[in-house]
Amino acid sequence: MSRLALTHADAPMTAARVGIGGPVGSGKTALVEQLIPALQARGIDIAVITNDLVTAEDAERVRRSGLIDPERVSAVEAGACPHTVIREDPTLNIEAADELERRFPGVELILLESGGDNLASTFSRDLTDFWMFVIDVAGGDDIPRKRGPGVIRADLLVINKVDLAPHVGVDLARMQREATEVRGGRPVLLTNCRRGEGVDAIVDLLEREVLFRT
Amino acid sequence: MFDRGEALALLQLGDSAFPAGGFAFSWGIEGLAADGLLSDRDDLDRVIADHLAQRWASMDRILLRRAWRAADSDAIAAVDRLAEATTPSAEMREGSRRAGRALLGVWVKLAGRLSVSYRARVSADPRLGHLAVVQAITGRDAGLSLDAAELVSGWTLITGLASAAVRLGLIGHIDSQQSLARARALLADLLADAPDDDAMPSSFTPFIDIAVSRGPLRAVRMFTT
Numbered sequence: 395m396s397r398l399a400l401t402h403a404d405a406p407m408t409a410a411r412v413g414i415g416g417p418v419g420s421g422k423t424a425l426v427e428q429l430i431p432a433l434q435a436r437g438i439d440i441a442v443i444t445n446d447l448v449t450a451e452d453a454e455r456v457r458r459s460g461l462i463d464p465e466r467v468s469a470v471e472a473g474a475c476p477h478t479v480i481r482e483d484p485t486l487n488i489e490a491a492d493e494l495e496r497r498f499p500g501v502e503l504i505l506l507e508s509g510g511d512n513l514a515s516t517f518s519r520d521l522t523d524f525w526m527f528v529i530d531v532a533g534g535d536d537i538p539r540k541r542g543p544g545v546i547r548a549d550l551l552v553i554n555k556v557d558l559a560p561h562v563g564v565d566l567a568r569m570q571r572e573a574t575e576v577r578g579g580r581p582v583l584l585t586n587c588r589r590g591e592g593v594d595a596i597v598d599l600l601e602r603e604v605l606f607r608t
Numbered sequence: 609m610f611d612r613g614e615a616l617a618l619l620q621l622g623d624s625a626f627p628a629g630g631f632a633f634s635w636g637i638e639g640l641a642a643d644g645l646l647s648d649r650d651d652l653d654r655v656i657a658d659h660l661a662q663r664w665a666s667m668d669r670i671l672l673r674r675a676w677r678a679a680d681s682d683a684i685a686a687v688d689r690l691a692e693a694t695t696p697s698a699e700m701r702e703g704s705r706r707a708g709r710a711l712l713g714v715w716v717k718l719a720g721r722l723s724v725s726y727r728a729r730v731s732a733d734p735r736l737g738h739l740a741v742v743q744a745i746t747g748r749d750a751g752l753s754l755d756a757a758e759l760v761s762g763w764t765l766i767t768g769l770a771s772a773a774v775r776l777g778l779i780g781h782i783d784s785q786q787s788l789a790r791a792r793a794l795l796a797d798l799l800a801d802a803p804d805d806d807a808m809p810s811s812f813t814p815f816i817d818i819a820v821s822r823g824p825l826r827a828v829r830m831f832t833t
Contacts, residue, residue, distance in 0.1 A: 450829070472632060472830065473633070473830060473831050474831075475631050483627035483630075485627050485714055486706070488713060489710050
């Protein structure tokens with residue numbers, strides 16, 4: 395949260411940077427598509443950066459969604475290294491975020507969507523003020539028990555596609571309980587991003603923990 | 609005389625782990641492979657040699673040396689504009705600026721005096737921030753000699769090309785080391801001759817330029833260039 399501490403008179407106000415990571419197909423882009431209107435509805439000025447792995451498909455999907463000015467969506471290529479571009483060397487993402495802030499001076503929050511990755515994926519604190527990790531029930535209810543760094547270290551764990559739980563033999567209550575246990579009680583939220591269920595709880599948390607609006 | 613301090617600085621600044629975004633630039637390797645023009649180590653060695661001899665030595669190195677000698681930020685910006693004007697491919701220009709601005713951003717955070725000063729200028733002018741120019745600025749901030757700054761510039765190009773080839777599955781890790789060794793020898797040969805101070809930047813790498821320029825048209829693309 396160090397970036398947000400820059401509130402004294404001479405310090406530049408910068409946008410909060412929120413990372414969204416998680417395995418391929420867990421619903422990161424769907425979550426971004428739900429967060430955009432939900433954040434805008436609360437009057438929050440936003441921009442988006444995507445890190446597609448082999449195409450610009452996610453960036454194009456968000457640009458064409460009609461939810462946000464396409465100029466506010468930047469794509470950063472990951473050079474086949476989705477880990478590196480958000481952790482060991484987040485320079486290109488930092489430059490993209492700085493550029494969005496220069497072009498849109500009032501922007502308050504920038505969503506950074508990682509390319510699909512594995513459970514070891516984490517965001518650099520130099521890049522993000524807050525980051526969430528998105529898994530889904532169809533990936534298996536044993537994911538929290540595997541204690542990957544993404545699951546353990548994220549500021550927020552999102553379990554998506556909860557509507558599929560009965561169809562894939564997942565005990566959702568147990569999965570949520572185990573996720574909360576391995577995370578030492580830190581937040582775990584449930585979503586169905588296709589229908590927007592659970593998204594307001596994420597926005598509540600972002601408003602409270604990231605933007606300090608209570 | 610072996611200068612341990614400078615050697616250690618070279619190991620740090622020339623390391624592919626130095627966080628300046630270099631891993632995301634293939635400088636034509638991805639495009640050449642997609643077009644069937646690069647498929648093994650021999651091909652890669654030829655592309656690296658082309659990059660070094662026909663572009664880096666006659667273009668990037670010249671720009672770096674001019675920026676190194678520049679007395680103030682006006683003079684540095686003039687070299688930067690020369691880099692812009694002498695790079696016909698829009699994608700090569702864009703790639704060079706993105707790579708340069710990423711490197712400059714790191715050195716701003718490392719509180720490099722020249723970098724901080726020049727960043728303000730780059731932020732106000734979208735034509736500025738080319739990689740070779742920034743390599744001179746950051747080399748000066750790092751306290752390198754010109755020889756060392758040139759070496760870092762050439763070496764990071766080579767490692768970036770070989771690394772991209774590995775990640776694209778074109779060569780293996782042992783082949784990569786053999787390519788690096790071969791390229792290292794060529795770089796040393798090129799560095800042995802200092803260009804004239806008034807040399808103008810020039811390059812002739814048409815296949816590489818076309819491969820980079822076609823990047824935005826490709827449906828599958830992992831690298832910035």
